[in-house]
Amino acid sequence: MKKDLLFYKFNSCKKTLLVFLFTLITCYAAVAQTRQITGNVSTADGIAIPGASIKIKGTTTGVVTDVNGSFKLSAPANSTLVFSFIGYLSQEVTIGSGNVYNIKLSATVSNLNEVVVVSVGYGTQKRTDLTGAISSISAATIAKLPVTSVEQALQGRAAGVQVTNNDASPGGNVSILIRGTGSLAQYGNSPLYVVDGYPLETGGMNNINPNDIASIDILKDASATAIYGIRAANGVVIINTKKGKKDGTQVELNTYDSYQSKPKEYKLLNAQQFATMANAQAANDPAKQFTTFSGWSNPSSLTNADWQNALYRNGLTQNYNVAIRGGNDKVQSATSIGYYDQKGIVIGSYFKRVTLGLNLDYQPTKWLKSSTSAKYAYQDSNNPFGTGSNLLGNLAQLPPTLDGGSNVTSQINDGKGNYGYYNPVYTYIAKYSNPVYSINDNQYKNINQFFNANSSLEATLIEGLKIKTSGGVTITNLNNSFFQPEDDRLVNQYGSVAGATQNAFFSQSLNTSFDWLWENTISYDRTFGKHTINFVGGVTEQELTNNPFNGSGVPPNAQIRDLSQVTNLKLGTTAQNIQSLASQFVRLGYNYAGRYFITGTVRRDGSSKFDVGHKYGTFPSGAISWKAKEESFLKGVDWLSNLKFRGSYGEVGNEGPIGLFQYEEQFSTGLASTNSGNLGYPFNKVYQVGIAATSPANPNLRWETDYQTDIGTDMAFLHGDLTLTVDWFNRKSKDFLLNIAVPPQTGYNTETLNVGTMSNKGWEFALNYNHNFNDFRFGAGLTISFITNKLTALNSGSTFITNPLNNPTGAVNLNGQGWTVYSETHIGQPVGEFFGYKSAGIIQSQAQIDALNANASAKTGGLNKYYYQAATSPGDRLFADVNGDGVVNASDQVSLGNPQPKFFGGFNLDGAYKAWDINLYFYGSYGNKILNYAESNQETLQNRGFAGIENLSQEYYNNAWTPTNHSNTFARIYYSDNSILNAVPSSQWIENGSYLKLKTLTVGYTLPSELLKRLSVSKLRIYVSTQNLFTITSYKGLDPEIGTQGGFGTQNGIDNGTYPSSKFYTVGLNVTF
Structure with a gap:
């Protein structure tokens, strides 16, 4: 019995040992057969697909591709890998002897066909089926750009789209022109933004958080934009945010920190x-108009004040984004913060x-689908000098002296x-x-x-x-x-009046604004043999209510920031403004055999901004295209992957420059520039509260209208690795709006x-190359x-427009300097040319x-004794007598240059x-x-500034x-040179603004996946x-990238010394779980 028991135990141990050895061998074999697989996933045209599964x-084992479409994965030999991405056909590959697999996914037969989805407004189309001019920017491109706003991501990425920073301040504004300047009104050239189907x-x-963006499609020609009618003349930017995926949950963390260096400074x-210069001016001032200060008599004793250095610092940016996206066959969601x-x-x-985002898609049945998109943003910002202010210009004018004074x-x-203070006049209040x-x-x-927030419910009634x-x-x-303390307020209001209080x-x-939108559409998309029809029609209503309110007063103490608790309350605008838009639209497309395409679009808008006779407008467009590569005589041409020709014509509108009820007579209250600050108008030397008419009624006021022709071609070579898109356009802008001065x-x-009427004609080129060479991928892009641009007609009978547009004298006053008109727009010439x-x-x-x-006296018969000014002296600037009449006056002012570039673009290496x-x-x-x-x-x-004199540049000084230095470039230093001699608009201040700037340089490293598994x-x-x-440039200023001033189409290329740009140095991290 004992022997049997021992035999049983021995057999049991033997079996256990055999099982262990078998398991060990099996595990070893499995380990030996596990392979490290690497590669890249891209589209058929070689464009990398980030986030592919x-x-x-x-099994549930897998990875996703990085921003470059690359991946690494440990997998058993002879196993099968499944490559998938939304909108593309899944592909299964069995692991053979190789370790590198570069996979090209084919797009599905759905609306995400041929490379990427293209939003065309109220629907999508295959890129190869497009008849209009549309540029697209992918999420992969945006992910490589550490930008604050959507506009910055567009710069140089789309042909025909000019993006310029107006102001480099944190959150500063950006100007966007799509196919040129079509309006002269303030902010009249802004495109329409449509975010997740909602026109904002x-x-x-x-x-909008750039990290949430899945794609940006820019509709440029009238055929593409006509679906948005009266708001589409300046182009349409369609933004789609990221949605959930059906293949499980994915968590993304994207973060970066940026160090910003101090900007360049004026010398x-x-x-x-x-002080030496100021004392010399005082000594040579026979009229004794210039008052110097005792503290300046000994320049060596003065403390230098470097105002630029005092106001500049190193900047720091922190950016954190977390997103969770996932779902199953019925529900997909995406949330982000x-x-x-x-x-x-x-x-x-x-x-x-702070931004929050939510996208939720629910499809309970095959025929019913609902979608919800919601976004929230909270912004807290401050630019002490105001957005678009000439910060650097102001600092450069301040005297660089400090006078300690008493206490x-x-x-x-x-x-x-x-x-310390720089102006001894204000010794009683040194802080100012x-x-x-x-x-x-x-x-x-x-x-x-x-x-x-925007929600939709879509039902499929029958197929298509x-x-x-x-x-x-x-x-x-x-x-x-805005809060201003007593002492700062004092000098601002009363100057140097001793003992004044404030x-x-x-x-x-x-x-507070509330905007609501309701849209109903019907669409049909079916293919019958060689015939494909797609149709969309709908009605839409949108209403915006604004409730502006402003006021000012005296707070009881520095901690109170509430108008309800101030004294001496003065109220400004308090009104409710409601504007509405009701529209109907239809778009019909047809193609035969995937070769011949035709599209027609019509939209009719009714806007509350216009009087009864002009409330409604109809905006039609049509387009055709021919996919020549599908013809039998080109199908065998292997080096040609695609050849398509497009043509379109259409009409669109621009109601943006028009305010509510502007067709009615306008009234206003005035804000008196007095110590009391009362609202009203002067009457018997006392400012009384009142209202006065400022503009007459104009029932014939209507929207601006664009008529645009576009002819283009799309080509692809080398199996789609090399693509070229070329467009020629002719944009005619009619009935543009101006605020015209009228006789008093x-x-x-x-x-x-x-x-x-204005016109913009041009050529657009977009060239891209992408190719994978095993472990090396190379890409390049050029736009x-x-x-x-030129003014073609003026209805008023005039031949030119001066700037600013609403000044009765046609003069402009920049920062107190008495410059006359510095830009004019003449018929046949570009908008906003510099004149002087x-x-x-x-x-x-x-x-x-x-x-x-x-010579002046002889040519004018003694009427003019002076060629220019009576005070002209040696060392003053010599101006050309252009018309040869012997006298230099306003009739000798000529065009000094065009602020609009001959060409612009971007170049990308990847x-x-x-x-x-x-x-x-x-x-x-x-x-x-x-x-x-x-x-x-x-x-x-x-002769401006608190000290009565301003600082100068080292180069000029x-x-x-001088009598001993006969410069032929720099005029003499002369006090009170205020629009009399040298301080007038002239070619001296006009420079070549051409430049090439390295906007971004990024180097990244993706850690091996085996290190991340744990x-x-x-x-x-x-x-x-x-x-x-x-920056490569000959411009002497600090930065040649100059935007518009005040949002006006005529005020381009003016370097006032706005908030400066500088270098950013960034370290970032992209993590996917």
Whole structure:
């Protein structure tokens, strides 16, 4: 019995040992057969697909591709890998002897066919089936750009789209022109933004988190934009945000930190040089108009104030984004949260943003589907000098001196609440006359809240036939406030009046808007043999209600920021404005055999912005295309992958420049520039509250209309690796709107009229190359646009327009300088050309002046004794007598240059080798001119500023004309040169604005997947990036990238010295779980 028991135990142990050995051998064999698989997933045209899924068939093991479409995966030999991505046919590959698999996925036969989905407004189309001109930007491209807003991501990425930073401040605005300037009205050239199907009437693009964007499609020609009718003349930007996927849950973390260096600075005089110059001007001032100060008598004793250095700092940006996306066959969801915090390079400036996003799709049955999209954004921002202000220009004008005075520090800021001042006139209130104090003590607060939600329900009635209803709301809440303490307010209001007192000041501006949208559409898309029909029609209503409110008063103390608690309350605008739009539209497309395409679109809009006779407009368009590559005579041409020709013509509108009820007579209350600050008009030397008419009624006011022709071709070569798109367009903008000055005897100031016609003609080129060479992937892209703009007609009978447009005298006053018109727009010439005198050097002697004056007297029969001014002296600028009448006056002002470039574009280089990736992106323009107004301030004494004199540039001070230095470039230094001699618009201040800038350089490394398995991480990429690394230009100013001033189409290329740009250095992380 005992022996049997021992035998049983031995057999049991033997079996266990055999099982163990078998398991060990099996595991070893399995390990030995496990392979490290790498590769790339791309489209049929070689475009990388980020986020594509690679799974081992029959298991849950898998990875997703990174931003470059690359992947790494450990898989058993002879196993099958399943490659999939939404919108593309899944592909199964059995692992053979190789370890590298570069997979090209074919698009499905659904609406995501041929490369990528293209949004065309109320639907999508295959890219190869398009008849209109549409540029697209993918999520993969956006992911490589550390940008704040959607607009910045567009720069140079789409042909025909000119994107320029107007202001480099945190959250600063960007100007976008799609196919040129079509309007002269303020903000009249802005495109329509449609986000997840919702046309946004309120809220800027800063409310949209770039990390949430799946695609951007830019509709450029009238055939593409006509579906949006009266709001489509400036192009349409369609943005789709990321949605959930059916193949499980994915978590993404994207974050980066950026260090921003201090900007370039103007080279100005220091305190000693400034005081020496000022004393010399006072000594040579026979009229004793110039008052110097005792503190300047000994320049060496002065403390130098470097205002630029005092106001600049190193900036820091932090950006964090987390997204969870997933789902199954019935429900897919995507949620995201983002936090962005930028501390600007100017003290007191910042931009903070929190964003939330939700996309939810639910399909309970095959024929019914619902979708919901919601977005929320909270912004807190501050630019102490105001958006678009000439910050650098103002700093350059401040005297660089400090006078400690009694009980005041001789430092700009001693860190103890004491501030030095540069102007001894204000010795009784030392804290003022110091911009650092003004920023630190004044308090600005700009809060912007944005909420958008849109839901839809779609039913498939029969195959191809769908009906859809959707509705949504957009709510914005703006709250801007400003607090100014007693001492800062004092000097601002009373100047140097000794013993004056003034209360603190608080102002607040509020605006709550509510916008609702309801749309109903029906669509039909079917193929019958060689015939394909697609149709969409619908009705839409949208209404926007604005509730603006603003006021000001005296707060009881520095802590109170509430208008309800102030005294001496003064209310400004308090009104409710409601504008609505009701529309019907239809688009019908037909193609035969995938070769011949035709599309027709009609939209009819009714807008409340216009009077009864002009409320409704109809906007038709038509387009055709021929896919020549599908013809039998080209099918055998292997080197040609695609050849298509397109043509379109259409009509679209622009109601943007029109305000509500602007066709009615306009009334206004005035804000008196007095110490009391009363609202009203002067009567018997007392300001009384009142209302007066400012503009007459105009029942014939109508929208601006664009008529556009487009002819284009799409080509692809080398199996789709090389693509080329070329478009020629002719855009005619009719009935553009202007606020025209009217004679004062009419009792009005201005009148809004449809006054003229403009044209924009141009060529657009987009060239792209992408190819995979085993472990190495290379890509390059180029966009370049040639656009010619000109004014073709004026209905008023005039031949040109001056700037600014609403000044009765046609003169402009920039920062107190008495410049006359600096730009004009003439029939047959570009919009906003610079106008002024042509500089012919410097007058070197009195004999030269005498000869010029004698010639003037002779040619005018003694009516003019002086060629220019009676005070003209040696060292003053010599201006050309263009018309030869012997006298230099306004009739001798000529065109000095065009601020619009001859061409602009972007160039992109993209490469990857195994785990490494690199991207370089350049942007530039050529042939445009810049008015260097900031430089003109530094090269003339304007008799402005608190000290009565302003600072100058080192270059001007060291090279100005003197009796012993006969410069032929720089005029003499002359006090009170205020629009009399040299400080006038002239060719001296016009420069070549061409430039090429390296906008971004990014290098990234993706960690091997085997190192990430233990952390359940699918992908981890680390990257470093820099922005604005260098600029190639001959422009002498700080930055040649100059946008528009105030949003006006006529005010381009003016360098006032706005908030400066600088270099960014970024470290980022992309993680996928």
